[in-house]
Amino acid sequence: MEKIQEAVRLDHRHMLNLRDLDITEIHRILKRAAEFKAGAKAQFPGKVVANLFFEPSTRTHQSFLMAEKRLGMEELNLIPEISSLQKGESLYDTVKTFEAIGADAVVIRAKEDRYYEELVGRISIPVLNGGDGSGDHPTQSLLDLLTIQEEFGRFKDLKILIVGDIRHSRVAATNVEVMRRLGMTVCLSAPEEFKRSGVGYCSLDGVLQGMDIVMLLRVQHERHENAFDQDSVAYNRQFGLNRDRVATMQKHAIIMHPAPFNRGWEITSDVVECSRSRIFKQMENGVYVRMAVLERALR
Template structure:
């Protein structure tokens, strides 16, 4: 692995290698790397979980984190993303993490970089580290993927999480069904009937309504109506199989995608996903740096 930019670039063997290393780290602790490495997290979109868990993983690995704030960088003077990245490479960075609002921003970079790039999310494109932590969370609970019924419900067309997980989970042997309003289906086959899926799914993954990517178009229905049609209500939760798990990449719109009372329920893995993000991202960083030095 030279870079982690989308799930298509990873084989199933590489996915499982990351998961197994993350499991070891969760069980035995994250050990510091063999020397000091330098990293920067270039986030051009808001982030709580992804950015902070990357920083936690980096610091627990013993890395030096070089600060970056787009509002005080030369990007405000017109500097391109390419030149920003090459600048960081020139001053001695060993690895860079980027989140950017432009889909596939990484295509102009990867063939011209001498250090690994991790995609922390590109527009409505891909979010590979979120997919990998989701996979880890599912594997931690079920011990396998083959034949699992995964229902992903919400704002599918704007979700890089949905696109990344559709790619990875299907290749690992899971059955993936999308549930959403017709106007949010994008490229995927879908159903609008969540009730028809609720009793058979092993994993119910809910997605945030991404208002910021709707180009000013509002919902065709109220938040209450969305919750009634496409959200995990208390009534729907009672129909879940006892072994089923509830997931959400967060941030959560409480009472919209999921009833407030269910976020920390026994079947919810939402906070476990956040915790697992640290171990998965630490595993990815360690494998990328190891591959670079071999």
């Protein structure tokens, strides 16, 4: 752990998790993302970014591609199913290959927590974490923060309720840590089998009316060792957001979700695009945040 932190300190171009960044740096990235959204331009002709996604992704992968295009970068995209990974090649050797053929940075999503520990300090190009297992998702958290900042103009003293599959959510893990550092009150609610140890929980209906933000998390069926035996109707009744619950929220409160969402499970279809929802704004903001992160890595 200390070796990783030291390597990141010496090469600040990496974006592995937000714990490695101080509050000033986080605000700097958000400011630059907002500038890009307002029309600021930057071009990096000749720079090549390799996108290595070992888990399915729509929003993160495609918004990185869009960010790369808007910055005038070229992209390489690994297709794991037809790569030498099928021959037993390691992640390290795969990344070294992209480094050797001229990639200037690499964006990686992998199913292993902290996969980047075998890379940092051993390769000379920046690593941008597109999500590691149930560990961290720094650019998702940054786009969440940008969306909140646009809505409220601040973080301090805001109250957010994060509901759902806390145990398996890298989004929750990253957001809880950074939001508390930014002065937000973070409440968590989850079924017993979705809780992480060492974290306090509250009743959804007991705190909902006092929240400024409600963030739903997807039930990650693919990460469950045992089948989750509750159906969508029962889950939504206990831990989901529906029109009845939305009606009890404060007038200024907003709804967020990192997506993809399971309609009818953690959120009903009529709530996904209701006036309080900022879900698609989060997706839009993902492009600008990833532009800022790529610029930071390659400027």
